[in-house]
Amino acid sequence: MSIGIKAVSMYQPDDYVDNISQAKVLDSTEDFIINKIGMKRLSRKDKLDDTTDLAKRAVDLLSTKKGFSMQDIECLVLVTQNPDSKGMPHSSAILHSKLALNSTCAVFDISLGCSGYVHGLSIIKSFMESNGFDNGVLVTADPYSKIINSSDRDTAMLFGDGASATWLSSDSPIWNIGSFDFGIDSSQYDALHIGEDGYLFMNGRTVFNFAAMRVPKSINNVLLKSNLSIGEIDLVLLHQGSKYIVETLAKRLGSEEKTPFRAGHIGNTVSSSIPMMLSDLPVDAGENVLLSGFGVGLSWATCLLKKRRNEL
Amino acid sequence: MISDIDIKNVIADSVMGFDVSAMDNDQDFSNLGLDSLDHLTILLSLEETFEIKKIPDEDIDKCRSISGILDYLSNE
Numbered sequence: 001m002s003i004g005i006k007a008v009s010m011y012q013p014d015d016y017v018d019n020i021s022q023a024k025v026l027d028s029t030e031d032f033i034i035n036k037i038g039m040k041r042l043s044r045k046d047k048l049d050d051t052t053d054l055a056k057r058a059v060d061l062l063s064t065k066k067g068f069s070m071q072d073i074e075c076l077v078l079v080t081q082n083p084d085s086k087g088m089p090h091s092s093a094i095l096h097s098k099l100a101l102n103s104t105c106a107v108f109d110i111s112l113g114c115s116g117y118v119h120g121l122s123i124i125k126s127f128m129e130s131n132g133f134d135n136g137v138l139v140t141a142d143p144y145s146k147i148i149n150s151s152d153r154d155t156a157m158l159f160g161d162g163a164s165a166t167w168l169s170s171d172s173p174i175w176n177i178g179s180f181d182f183g184i185d186s187s188q189y190d191a192l193h194i195g196e197d198g199y200l201f202m203n204g205r206t207v208f209n210f211a212a213m214r215v216p217k218s219i220n221n222v223l224l225k226s227n228l229s230i231g232e233i234d235l236v237l238l239h240q241g242s243k244y245i246v247e248t249l250a251k252r253l254g255s256e257e258k259t260p261f262r263a264g265h266i267g268n269t270v271s272s273s274i275p276m277m278l279s280d281l282p283v284d285a286g287e288n289v290l291l292s293g294f295g296v297g298l299s300w301a302t303c304l305l306k307k308r309r310n311e312l
Numbered sequence: 313m314i315s316d317i318d319i320k321n322v323i324a325d326s327v328m329g330f331d332v333s334a335m336d337n338d339q340d341f342s343n344l345g346l347d348s349l350d351h352l353t354i355l356l357s358l359e360e361t362f363e364i365k366k367i368p369d370e371d372i373d374k375c376r377s378i379s380g381i382l383d384y385l386s387n388e
Contacts, residue, residue: 205369251328
């Protein structure tokens with residue numbers, strides 16, 4: 001039985017930064033925030049919370065709102081590049097403890113940024129199928145507020161905190177997963193990195209050019225593998241880097257009417273931005289949904305989700 | 313040889329709703345209401361359309377007007 005997506009939950013902290021007020025301090029404008037960045041609010045975790053606290057709340061929501069049973073989990077995979085403490089032990093081990101999961105549940109971290117969710121879907125699906133697992137959870141939690149310099153206008157107006165949990169199962173999943181396309185332009189790996197000062201550095205131009213040039217090709221590769229045209233896709237869910245990059249890519253793909261920007265109330269939540277949109281999808285969202293994540297590395301990952309016929 | 317008309321056409325294609333008809337070649341883009349993201353898009357579109365080698369980050373401030381871009385390209 002192939003593994004697919006059964007349910008997705010998203011945790012968004014209550015606290016936030018008012019990005020329009022922040023823009024004035026950072027010598028930007030309300031017009032730029034609304035029309036280009038697109039994010040009026042940037043979610044912020046409580047200062048006492050660590051990465052696995054956000055992750056736990058996302059998994060708890062999967063349990064309380066989507067009927068997910070903690071005792072059924074056979075594997076838990078956490079995507080983050082901002083782990084608890086300094087990354088040892090792996091944060092998924094800490095999360096496993098906080099969730100009080102069975103000792104037979106396999107757990108590990110994946111160190112990826114904005115392409116992490118789509119990479120993670122492929123990894124956990126393959127891991128579950130090769131080990132005969134029926135239920136697993138893919139968690140994303142990468143609170144960039146831990147590494148943002150609030151006076152750096154290249155990064156401070158973009159990122160928000162959040163976490164997601166995706167239930168993967170062999171039992172009546174809603175979405176089948178595949179085909180995939182992956183890649184990296186490692187010649188530009190330093191365009192997004194943590195500097196010696198401990199803060200995130202971003203070369204916005206390099207990241208923008210990378211996304212504009214690479215992502216449409218990656219999406220076309222998945223369309224070719226799937227024998228589909230962009231016209232047969234119902235939704236294109238792109239990593240929510242900013243309103244401007246989403247609109248730029250949609251224009252290049254010719255998919256403006258089906259490529260939403262939905263991060264205006266939360267910010268760029270890195271690997272959580274795609275599952276955030278999946279958690280909100282109505283039942284009649286369509287049959288074919290493309291996901292594409294891109295960023296740190298500079299890496300990309302694209303895949304097709306196909307609604308299961310027996311669920312229609 | 314890339315002309316000012318070519319650059320105006322690229323700007324018209326890259327920046328939705330922007331009227332290039334009254335653009336002065338010497339005006340700085342920021343004085344015409346074009347922001348930093350518009351600027352990046354214009355440079356990328358120029359590079360792609362005319363297969364120009366990527367303009368280095370340290371030179372992009374030279375390319376903030378049509379005249380500036382033409383000067384930069386003539387020196388390359």
